[in-house]
Amino acid sequence: MKQPYVFNIQKYSIHDGQGIRTTFFFKGCPLSCQWCHNPESQRGGIELMFYHERCVGCGSCVLACPQHANVLGDGRVNMNRSVCTACGSCVDVCLPNARELVGRAYTVDELAREAEKDQMFYEESGGGVTLSGGEVMVQDMDYIEEFCRRLYRKGYSVNIDTCGYAPYENFQRLAPYVDTFLYDIKLMDPEEHKRFVGTDNQLILENLIRLSADGARLNIRIPTVNGVNATEKFMQDVIDFLLDNHIRVTAVNLLPYHNTGKSKYANLDRTYADEMLRVPDQEQMERFQTMFINNGFVNTKIGG
Numbered sequence: 380m381k382q383p384y385v386f387n388i389q390k391y392s393i394h395d396g397q398g399i400r401t402t403f404f405f406k407g408c409p410l411s412c413q414w415c416h417n418p419e420s421q422r423g424g425i426e427l428m429f430y431h432e433r434c435v436g437c438g439s440c441v442l443a444c445p446q447h448a449n450v451l452g453d454g455r456v457n458m459n460r461s462v463c464t465a466c467g468s469c470v471d472v473c474l475p476n477a478r479e480l481v482g483r484a485y486t487v488d489e490l491a492r493e494a495e496k497d498q499m500f501y502e503e504s505g506g507g508v509t510l511s512g513g514e515v516m517v518q519d520m521d522y523i524e525e526f527c528r529r530l531y532r533k534g535y536s537v538n539i540d541t542c543g544y545a546p547y548e549n550f551q552r553l554a555p556y557v558d559t560f561l562y563d564i565k566l567m568d569p570e571e572h573k574r575f576v577g578t579d580n581q582l583i584l585e586n587l588i589r590l591s592a593d594g595a596r597l598n599i600r601i602p603t604v605n606g607v608n609a610t611e612k613f614m615q616d617v618i619d620f621l622l623d624n625h626i627r628v629t630a631v632n633l634l635p636y637h638n639t640g641k642s643k644y645a646n647l648d649r650t651y652a653d654e655m656l657r658v659p660d661q662e663q664m665e666r667f668q669t670m671f672i673n674n675g676f677v678n679t680k681i682g683g
């Protein structure tokens with residue numbers, strides 16, 4: 380069983396399904412959404428975050444790096460990421476904490492123990508545990524299935540937050556343990572999907588139809604981005620798709636885009652293509668919400 384890397388364990392989450400939840404964020408995603416606010420989730424391996432603004436130019440990381448990835452010049456450090464192995468030696472010597480490794484491997488036992496710590500909150504709030512990412516459904520499925528099975532046998536509600544881009548067999552394996560799938564729809568046009576997300580959407584929509592036919596509880600989540608999909612046409616296309624395919628939806632969440640992840644791109648020395656991405660205004664969001672409600676999706680909310 381290959382241990383996936385977890386990059387965040389979010390306690391007391393109220394945006395990842397019903398009640399108070401513990402959310403585990405797994406590293407690695409088959410998509411590359413241009414608006415992704417967790418760029419550290421996209422790649423599967425451990426990565427180094429470099430908070431440039433904290434660097435005082437002491438040069439300790441230059442001496443510590445076995446790969447000679449860091450070069451000091453003009454009082455600041457430049458880093459050659461192509462040779463970085465994420466060994467962490469520079470993290471240990473950086474006193475201003477300008478460096479941090481993202482991602483840690485846990486055994487199933489360790490993760491289950493983390494989940495158990497908040498059992499009292501699940502019971503009091505009707506919450507549970509959410510697996511998110513990155514993408515859960517492309518991790519080692521022996522590992523994920525065993526984790527879900529443990530949670531299920533403890534009596535916890537298990538939610539899976541997914542982009543839907545994974546073999547359907549993976550969904551079938553987890554379905555017996557899962558209370559609700561939080562299922563993203565980002566774009567309906569395959570070409571636009573490819574442009575903004577990196578793949579077309581055929582597998583995603585097929586999996587959604589199959590999950591619904593197999594009786595899964597589905598909470599549809601729509602990241603709503605001005606400049607990408609915040610249009611009445613797109614929302615109507617989603618509504619038509621859900622109705623035409625008789626998708627059994629328990630809730631719809633319209634998630635307004637925000638750019639709070641922007642600084643993380645700089646910390647990973649990646650470019651953030653935000654010129655075309657804009658935050659939708661409240662009036663727009665309410666219009667979209669009304670469209671869903673008027674088409675029978677009465678449990679439609681703005682936000683998570």
Ligand code: SF4
Pocket residue numbers: 433434435436437438439440441456472473474475476477478
């Ligand atoms: S050890 Fe930290 S503070 Fe010192 S040069 Fe390297 S990144 Fe900057």
Ligand code: SF4
Pocket residue numbers: 427443444445446447448449462463464465466467468469470
């Ligand atoms: S994580 Fe390791 S290889 Fe990468 S820059 Fe730091 S010391 Fe060098």
